[in-house]
Every structure is written in C-alpha cells, then in structure tokens.
Amino acid sequence: MAETTGHLPGGATAASSARNLTGALVILLLAFAPQLVELLIALAGLIVPLSGRGPLQVLSAHSGALTQAIPTLVQQAAGGSRIALSSDMLLAVIYTTPLLALALFTRLARIRAPQDYYGGVALMALALFALWASSDLQGMRGFSFGPGIAPRMLGVLLLGLGAVVATIGVIADGPDIMPYHWRGPLFVFLAILTFAVAIRPLGLVIAGLASFLISALGSSETRWGETLVVGIALTIGCALLFPYVLGLPMPLVPRFLVP
Incomplete structure (x- = not known):
C-alpha cells in the first residue's frame, strides 16, 4: 500500500504540495538571509566587540524597512521628488520583497519542472542581490556612466534569464531536482x-x-x-x-x- 500511494493522484498531489512548501520555505529563508547574517554578526558583537549596530537596532531597522519601504517609494515617486531610500529600505525593495512574492507563488503554483523552476529562482535571487549590493555605486541610478553600470546590466540580464527559466519550469514538463x-x-x-x-x-x-x-x-x-x-x-x-x-x-x- 505504501509503495503504490505515490502513484495515485492524491499521493502525487500531496507530494507536490509538500515539495512546494519546502521550496517556499527555502526561498523565504533566502529572502531574509542578509538580515539574518547581520543579526548574527550583531549577536557575536555581544561577545567580541565589533563595530556596527546591536541586535535590537538590527531588528528595529529591518522590520521598519519592510513595512515602510514600499509606501515611502510610492510616496516619493508620486510626489515627483528624487527617490532616496536608506540601505535597509533598498534591501527590502530590491531583494527581500521580490523573493517574498516568489515564495508565495511557489507555495501556490503547480510546478511542472522543479529543476528548471528552482534553478531560475536561484538565478533571480543572485541577480537581485547583486542589484542591491551595487545600488550605491555611481551609474546604478539614471544613465550616468560609472562603476555601477556593469553590475546593473549583468544583474538585469541575469534577472531576465532567471525569470525565463523559472517560467519554463511552470508551463512545461521537465525533470525533477537532480542530486546537487x-x-x-x-x-x-x-x-x-x-x-x-x-x-x-x-x-x-x-x-x-x-x-x-x-x-x-x-x-x-x-x-x-x-x-x-x-x-x-x-x-x-x-x-x-x-x-x-x-x-x-x-x-x-x-x-x-x-x-
């Protein structure tokens, strides 16, 4: 009975749902990875003196950024003023929020080619992180030429490529996740x-x-x-x-x- 359950439609649906939940949790963890790393560094600073913010400051800054980044961005864009967000808000807008949306989509979607889909998501996460990490470089805003122009171009290209690969994983049948x-x-x-x-x-x-x-x-x-x-x-x-x-x-x- 246990051997045949996986071949039944209900068993296949349950396995797919469990896999989607695991994938969504992994993407969720990836979305908050920079904040968690900073929090761990701040906690280590309680033992070994390190420069930077304390744990409570890290939690307060990032939680505030997650709730205020999108409204602040919309308000500045609607007012016609120059968009100026803090580093924490840029992290929330450029990196964390898109991955949160991907985590929700992963939980709800029917993924037909897991290897393609999660590979595309990994490329998108890498591109989003690169765009955020280089957001303070000259050339990353507007069309001014500077050291940020190459990360911006490569990040956008990688983001688009990852989106195409992930989309193929949703609309076309393909292989399951292979051993890593x-x-x-x-x-x-x-x-x-x-x-x-x-x-x-x-x-x-x-x-x-x-x-x-x-x-x-x-x-x-x-x-x-x-x-x-x-x-x-x-x-x-x-x-x-x-x-x-x-x-x-x-x-x-x-x-x-x-x-």
Whole structure:
C-alpha cells in the first residue's frame, strides 16, 4: 500500500504540495538571509566587540524597512521628488520583497519542472542581490556612466534569464531536482572570495588570473594547458578594459611594485 500511494493522484498531489512548501520555505529563508547574517554578526558583537549596530537596532531597522519601504517609494515617486531610500529600505525593495512574492507563488503554483523552476529562482535571487549590493555605486541610478553600470546590466540580464527559466519550469514538463554537486559552486565561490580579498594588495593581473584558475578547479574535465592560455588572455583583456577603457581606478600590479 505504501509503495503504490505515490502513484495515485492524491499521493502525487500531496507530494507536490509538500515539495512546494519546502521550496517556499527555502526561498523565504533566502529572502531574509542578509538580515539574518547581520543579526548574527550583531549577536557575536555581544561577545567580541565589533563595530556596527546591536541586535535590537538590527531588528528595529529591518522590520521598519519592510513595512515602510514600499509606501515611502510610492510616496516619493508620486510626489515627483528624487527617490532616496536608506540601505535597509533598498534591501527590502530590491531583494527581500521580490523573493517574498516568489515564495508565495511557489507555495501556490503547480510546478511542472522543479529543476528548471528552482534553478531560475536561484538565478533571480543572485541577480537581485547583486542589484542591491551595487545600488550605491555611481551609474546604478539614471544613465550616468560609472562603476555601477556593469553590475546593473549583468544583474538585469541575469534577472531576465532567471525569470525565463523559472517560467519554463511552470508551463512545461521537465525533470525533477537532480542530486546537487558542491564542487563547482564551492570553487567558484572561493574564486570570487579570492578576487575580493586580493584585488587591492595584489592588483588586477594577479588577482584575476588566480581567481580564474581557482574557478577552473570546479571541474574534473579541466585541461590546464588550455585553461592557462584562456586565463592569461582574459586577464590581459580585463587589464585593458577596466582601467583604460572604462576608467575604473583598479590597481594592475601589487602595491610593493608601485614606486
């Protein structure tokens, strides 16, 4: 009886509903991930002195932002004034609120291709986070050219791509969620972290090439001769593009080599 229940329509509906609930909870947790991280840092500050807001300040600021961000945005837009929101409100508007809507949709929708749908949602969450994290960079508002223009363009493109993939997961039948492999995402994350830490002291040339080679460790099929050639070519291209073409103040070589 237990073996045949999953093949009955009622059993399939129950399994789909449970899967949707789990997916909605995961998206809900993802929606509040930045706030939870800041709260954990604030709690750690009670033990080890750290600069920043205390736990009560974090809770008060983010709860107020969630309730006031949308009304404030509508009021400023209706009044014709320049939109100026705090960082907490921008987080609520750009990142948290769209993911809350996705969590609600996930709970109610009939997802026909879970792998496509949740993959698209992951891309959308990454794009929304990038748009929020770079919202204070010049070029992110209006059409002014600056360091924020690239994150804005890539974030919008990734958001649109994720929305298309998620939509396919709703309207077309497809595969269920496959087993997850951590190697690729792990080394890509380490590559991004390496670039963020090394760009200032070591410069774009070393940090960029090192990040590319670390990300190549994410695949067991990497051919290191070809990878090294591609990495050097991309590094040269970035060294010409960012400092000279875009005019971004990015160091090219380590600090100790600069007179």
